[in-house]
Amino acid sequence: PCADAQAEPPRLAFNRFYTYEETTAALQALERAWPRHLKLATIGKSVEGRDLWVMTIQNPDSGPEATKPAMYIDANIHGNELQGTEVCLYTIQYLMENQTKLPRVKELLDERVFYILPMVNPDGRAWWFQGPNTASSSRSGKKPVDDDGDGLFDEDGLDDLDSDGEVLGMWKKDPNGAFRPTSADPRILERVRPGEKGEYIFLGQEGIDNDGDGRINEDGPGGYDMNRNWPRDWQPEPLQNGAGDYPLSLPETRAIAEHILAHPNIAGVQAYHNAGGMILRGPGDQSLGEYPGDDVRVYDELGQTGEFVLPFYRYMILWRDLYTVHGGFINWTYEDLGIFSFTNELWNTGQYRGRVREDLSGFDRSSAEGMRWDDLLELEHQFVKLKPAKHPLYGDIHLGGYRKTSGRLPPLFLLEELCHRNAMFTLYHAYELPRVRFRSVAVEKVSDETHYVTVTLENSRTIPSRSAIAAARGIGQPDLLELTGASLQVLAAGRLRDKFRGALERVRAEPARLRLESGVPGKGSVDLRFLVKGRGEGKVTYRSEKAGVQESSFTIP
Template sequence: MNATRLPDVRFDQFLRHAELGALLHAYAEARPELVTVRSIGRSHEGRDIWVVVLTNAATGADTDKPGFWLDGNIHAAELTASTACLYYLHELLGKYGTDAQVTQLLDTRAVYIAPRLNPDGAELALLPRPRHIRASTRLYPFEEEPVDGLTTEDVDGDGRILTMRVPDPHGSWKQCAADPRLMVAREPGEFGGDYYRLYPEGFIRNHDGLTVTVNKDREGLDLNRNFPSGWRPEHQQAGAGPYPASEPEVRAMVDFILAHPNIGAAISYHTHSGVILRPMGTCSDDDMIPDDLRCYKRFSELGTRSTGYPAASIWHEFKYHPKETISGTQDWVYEHLGALFWTVELWAPNREAGIEGYKWIDWYREHPVEDDLKLLKWSDEQCGGQAHVDWKPFVHPQLGAVEIGGWDRMNFWRNPPPHLREREAARFPGWMTQIALSLPKLELLRSEVRALGPDTWRIRMAVANSGYLPAYVTKRALERKIVRGVMFEIELPSGSAEVSLLGGKERMEGPQLEGHGNKSSLLALQPSRDVTADRAVAEWILRAPRGTRLALSASAARAGMVRTEITLD
């Protein structure tokens, strides 16, 4: 393969696990100076969990640079999340060397991409006869098969899981007067019409001819509820697993990020709703650290400007139930580690159909029939009539004569139709690059040697944070005691009796370094008193013969490391 030619990839297709692994390794083969691929663990079924490390190796190791993490597909059938990760990978490699921002990014920062955190669940969704679950494929909380009830699956073998409708005078649904293909809710107090009972497509075990209970997926472990911070047992948060980070997929991510304290910001891609979600999930904005809240709002607004997606608070605007809280990745990365974190819910069929002002989860609870008609029109005109499938007769082994059709939730709701997948992914590279380039970046200002006598020297090392964000990134990190001030170190020749420190220590902790982000307006009542709070200086006094060479270094976990050598002369 030509070392400068990137692999051909189609973003309108979802990749099976083997194809995904081959593609990632092909990128590494094409640009080995910029890409390495690591398996950070194995899934419940033994599949590799891949992470792509992107940085210019010639300018230093990834762990010596500020790091930005993005992941996707922690939920099994949310396959477009993988597409967004792969698109950014392709974009960075394709533009390195020609685009100034991308080149600066990979020269000075590290990007970690985990395109598919739940490979087992994704494989299940991509089978010719698929199952669309949210979770890991581990059977949880019980392993036994249900003894009765309806299990959702593809009964007619067309590769889709739709809806079955059966005429029933007691049914809750009826055909829409404006378009009989559409099923709409029966009105309160309504009688005398033709009504239907709707079932998810699936088979029924031990059917008694009258009652049907829809079974939960046997795979009930939601990996996004298995993270350590805010973890709650099953009776408080369904799908959280037996204990925090019990699952190999979550443990792999947790271990990797803890082993890479240089990671200062992260994004997790999901589907669907078309919204950028920011913390917290477990408390209101009033309970957040004000400085962090302002920072989140600032970068979220930049995301809206760049992508067209609105930004929202998880606590205030994105709850599955008004009385319940959602904890997961966002709480662990921000609340526990103090790194910036967003969840992006890709794709909004509502918006695509011209529905304005919808409120994400609330819209699914209740919305006007006019919205459904707009979506049906969108299906007909933009999706070849496939987002809403026409009803077709089918002889069901338990229910008898039914019709199968309705909304194709997997291929047009959970994920965009093929022709729109790349467009959705293409919204986000600019915003991600802007976040990553805003991370703190430690730089060497100068190192100085001054003779105080024939064998006595004063050495000074000055560094600065050239990034927008402070070296600690968030006040939450300071509160959680996750980060230290800049650490200075002088390496003395080993075993030399002629070299000794008279002042300073071999390793010293300096201050926290602020960034160049504006803290207030020029019209503020009080000017900033810390106009050089982005700088720090270390000083040593030592006795050593002329000509001695010494190594100096400074590091801040989220701002990287700088090294230099001096000669006493």
């Protein structure tokens, strides 16, 4: 058994995807194996009553959970975006299996806390496995929504006409059609040029008119987007499609928001999505303006390192490089809570070829070249050739196209590498959370009755103890440095503007309790000075929501 394991550790394989039930069992087995470091709890229920599991990871022997910087990681906010759940499971297992093998892992467990929520949308995940779906459905959860405004809810979704477990494209032979087989690969139907005649018309994805309104597949399960339901810059329909009735109107988003708000030590956030090969940050809307320069420099260092670790990914800004998002999760966690936050889109088809993105111009998985990669690497599994079927309205048709496992999900033989690389990026993010320590606490005589106590706080990591946006907007509590001593009286105190000349930014109220509004900068330090009357033992205590608690003792002789 692995070190510290108190039960036989689960042998989780990462060449497959796990259902909700299997993920739950895996989390429970991990906790049984490593109960000292792992605590599994449910923070709420989904619309259909499934648990929202959160695994808390830390070393309880190194101090209370609330006094350590924390990393929050979640996945699967969209039901069809599966593989982030596997990355979460991989991260938990990797930390546990390597706690005695790798000093970096031991340090992370000693000095950090991880809150990992593998399934934000367990109902959507369950539906993707159980129901007829494409690669892009169903993003939504399962709260019924009247998408077509006919007074009925979820009454006309996708239909698996031939019960083969797939929802494919519907094609019908037509001598005046707009599509024809390509010469490079007759399985691929291409649109004809103006003036040319094709052989097929496209009728949409498999489905029938279940409610008799003349439309097909227009009102499937759910119909909202949990990643548009967060408080920051929330906009109602139709300004933001899928926004929900109001911010945090869904049980899943509200439970997660309450969990994050209850843990102000969370200093980093990672959300896993599934397609595009992106490392995304906000803003989600151009009108919100750019982030403070000091925070942008932190984001750039983290994001550019991510590009190195994830060679097929690009570090991107949501509104500028992708699209506008109102009410997005990472926009809320950074802009309203001051937490450095990323969304990773986990799969890039460039990984299929094993070449970096600069070498992929013109590569399309639906092209003849892309089909050849599928044929050779997955033995024609991902594409279903056209096959005859009957439709109650269209008569004789053909069904064909890519399976739901294609396009947005990695081939299973590449899943473990995807899990490892993304887990390592997130562990790097966690490592760069603030680590503030006392560099020095010096006592200097001023007079027979008074002394200076000069304190230097140093942050050895990239992320500051308080983000610039948090300082500017008054988010959370500022850092605090407090001097105490039974026989000591603080007469004056403040931050040293120039420690060589002794220029002091003196505070007027409570000089024994210095508020550090801007915190301690990443890879930087701050110098503070107390003018103290009296002699004897004293203590300085540093407290920070994001950087934890540190103490140091001194003596005035």
